Amino acid sequence: MSDILRVLWTIVPRRVAPEPWLNCKRCRDSRPFRSSGKIRVNANGKRLDAWLIYKCTSCDSTWKRPILERRHVRTIDPHVLMSLHANDPEVAHRLPLDVGSLRCKVGLAEQSDDVVVRKEVRSESLTPARRLEILCAVPEGTGLRTDRLLAVGLGLSRSRIRSLQEAGHLAVFPEASRKRHSIVRNGMRVTIELSKIDDRDEIVMAAKGGSPAARY
Ligand SMILES: [Zn+2]
Incomplete structure (x- = not known):
């Protein structure tokens, strides 16, 4: 044995969702921003923009993190489109964890x-x-x-x-x-x-x- x-x-x-450090216009300094879990969608004809809304942890100023930029609706997976419009909490929760793409957008994200x-x-x-x-x-x-x-x-x-x-x-x-x-x-x-x-x-x-x- x-x-x-x-x-x-x-x-x-x-x-833990990474918090990007951004220059906050109201605080006039670099501050960590946290995802609010809210998604904003703006359709312009057949083109669509979508953002995840982040807020300054000191003053609540917002920053819109681009998810989709000027994308033709036909090129977007219908499920993704639906969940963006519905502000699907699952999608909104998953996005802030996506450190890789966040780094590309802002160049700086904390990873624990x-x-x-x-x-x-x-x-x-x-x-x-x-x-x-x-x-x-x-x-x-x-x-x-x-x-x-x-x-x-x-x-x-x-x-x-x-x-x-x-x-x-x-x-x-x-x-x-x-x-x-x-x-x-x-x-x-x-x-x-x-x-x-x-x-x-x-x-x-x-x-x-x-x-x-x-x-x-
Ligand atoms: Zn601020």
């Missing part, structure tokens, strides 16, 4: 490294596990550093992670992920030899679930 506890950590960015880590036990040993294996799934890129993930995810300090690594109790694969400032990659694997660690029970608990509200 295996005495390895295998867990899968899926790391996904916390879904804040992530959520979902932890699942893949296989558990009946006897106390001697080794812990953490497989990391990163379906979308994040800026999260490996040492930070391990420290928060296991409830340990970063210096403790380092000392476990130096003592050979903790190993990260592939080797490139062992570098000090490396970013968590999809498929990264971490093994911890539990038999030589005093606080193994706490580490095991944290690896399997821990505090779901932890901030990475």
